[in-house]
Each structure stands twice: as C-alpha cells, then as structure tokens.
Amino acid sequence: MSLSPFHLAIPVHDLPAARAFYGEVFGLAEGRSSEQWVDFDFFGHQLVIHEHPKMPYQEQAxxxxxxxxxxxxxxxxxxxxxxxxxxxxxxxxxxxxxxxxxxxxxxxxxxxxxxxxxxxxxxxxxxxxxxxxxxxxxxxx
Missing domain, CATH: 3.10.180.10 (2,3-Dihydroxybiphenyl 1,2-Dioxygenase, domain 1)
Structure with missing residues (x-):
C-alpha cells in the first residue's frame, strides 16, 4: 500500500517548549519555520506547530x-x-x-x-x- 503524506497543523501556546518536545523527544527533523510556526517531518508526514492561545481542549481533555x-x-x-x-x-x-x-x-x-x-x-x-x-x-x- 502506498500512502500520501498528510499535513496537520496544530496550535501550541508555548512554541519553544513544543519545538523542543517534537525535536528532542521524538527526534523529528525541522523543515521551514518562522517566529510563529515550525514544520516537522513527523514520520514522513508534515506536522506544523502554530503559536496560538490555549484552546479549550488543551485546558481540559x-x-x-x-x-x-x-x-x-x-x-x-x-x-x-x-x-x-x-x-x-x-x-x-x-x-x-x-x-x-x-x-x-x-x-x-x-x-x-x-x-x-x-x-x-x-x-x-x-x-x-x-x-x-x-x-x-x-x-x-
């Protein structure tokens, strides 16, 4: 089965902490970035973390x-x-x-x-x- 990579953009309220988490904990390679977002190679897929105020589901699951x-x-x-x-x-x-x-x-x-x-x-x-x-x-x- 051949799969196409997915693209997923998620909000993060602490961009430096999230960047360290995805980069260090999972060892994901970074792609493009700006002061507000970072692309990661998420096991062959494109994960983008975007700085954004806390969402309700991030407060209480x-x-x-x-x-x-x-x-x-x-x-x-x-x-x-x-x-x-x-x-x-x-x-x-x-x-x-x-x-x-x-x-x-x-x-x-x-x-x-x-x-x-x-x-x-x-x-x-x-x-x-x-x-x-x-x-x-x-x-x-």
Missing part, C-alpha cells in the same frame, strides 16, 4: 472509553511498525515520559489487536502512537 481506557479527544498520531513502536515506547519510558495511557496491547486476541500509547505535548495536544503485528487489521471489523 475530553475522553471516550475505548477498551477500558479514557482516550483523549481530539488526538492525532501515527501507525508505526511493531519494532519501531516498541523502540519508541522504550525510549519514552527511559525519558520518564508521563503517559495518558501507558503503552500496552489493546484488543488482545481480537480483530484489530494493536499496540498503543497516548501522551500529551507540553501544550496539551494528545498524541497516539500505535502498531499492528498484522497491518491488514488496520481497518478490520
């Missing part, structure tokens, strides 16, 4: 129950290869990352079994990273 966990809404992220996901989870744990939902395998033994983890950036944007051992399960019902 809304959630939906999924597999016994309160999943923050809205959130965004990327589906990684299984080994890449495990490596990222290990790196984040070693950094003492505070997770919204600790890395675990969701829907174990069911259709759509996947590894997942949720965390917040310094501005309250929720991120999810997931992986499937069987990528054909990505949209399975």
């Amino acid at each position: 809304n959630t939906n129950a999924v597999d016994g966990h309160d999943v923050p809404v809205p959130h965004f992220g990327v589906v990684l290869g299984w080994e890449e996901w495990e490596s990222l989870a290990e790196r984040l744990r070693a950094r003492g990352t505070e997770f919204v939902i600790e890395p675990y395998v969701r829907f174990k033994g069911q259709v759509g079994e996947q590894a997942t983890m949720f965390l917040l950036d310094p501005c309250g944007n929720a991120l999810e990273f997931k992986a499937f051992k069987d990528m054909s399960q990505l949209f399975a019902k």
